Amino acid sequence: MVDSSKDVNGSFSGDKKIIVVFVLGGPGSGKGTQCAKIVENFGFTHLSAGDLLRAEIKSGSENGTMISNMIKEGKIVPAEVTIKLLQKAMLEGGNDKFLIDGFPRNEENRAAFEDLTKIEPEFILYFDCPEEEMERRLLSRNQGRVDDNIETIRKRFRVFVESSLPVVEYYELKGKVRKVDALKPIDEVFETVKAIFAPFHTKVD
Secondary structure, X not given: OOOOOEOOOOXXXXXXXXXXXXXXXXXOOOHHHHHHHHHHHHOOEEEEXXXXXHHHHHOOOHHXXXXXXXXXXXXXXXXXXXXXXXXXXXXXXXXXXXXXXXXXXXXXXXXXXXXXXXXXXXXXXXXXXXXXXXXXXXXXXXXXXXXXXXXXXXXXXXXXXXXXXXXXXXXXXXXXXXXXXXXXXXXXXHHHHHHHHHHHOOOOO
């Protein structure tokens, strides 16, 4: 059965309002941990741009090989590639509330997402964390990820500062950024997050 609120091209239409919250923060700022708590408490579907890209790499497709090479070099994957993976996951998700984690990575991503999906984010959840702390966290987690070595980590920090911070600044001018101090312990960070998401708690689907 096809959901009438979404058309065959994978874009969203009709009466159903799709709520999208972009979740941004440097590598190791604790985005994934907090997203899991938001899902549990507020009924959002969590889509991690990085996880979708890694799943594509694992699939062994030609697209996956191209993505893998770019990540190894610390480069940002083309916007259309990531957006297509996100749209597919949103269409398959069957929900109308999405946390999109680690995206948009740059201004091109942001403009392309709004242009292709016709969706503007409700707000940006931005995890603000000092670089030294993020580096310490990334090096102490042993998940066997190819991008968790010191050289690549520092490359990722540079890419984040140069490419992703302008996105935060763009939405800040529109009054859409909710900044969270990510240096605090996990539970304290979530108390702040909970207050931000309180309006969604009473929502009846």
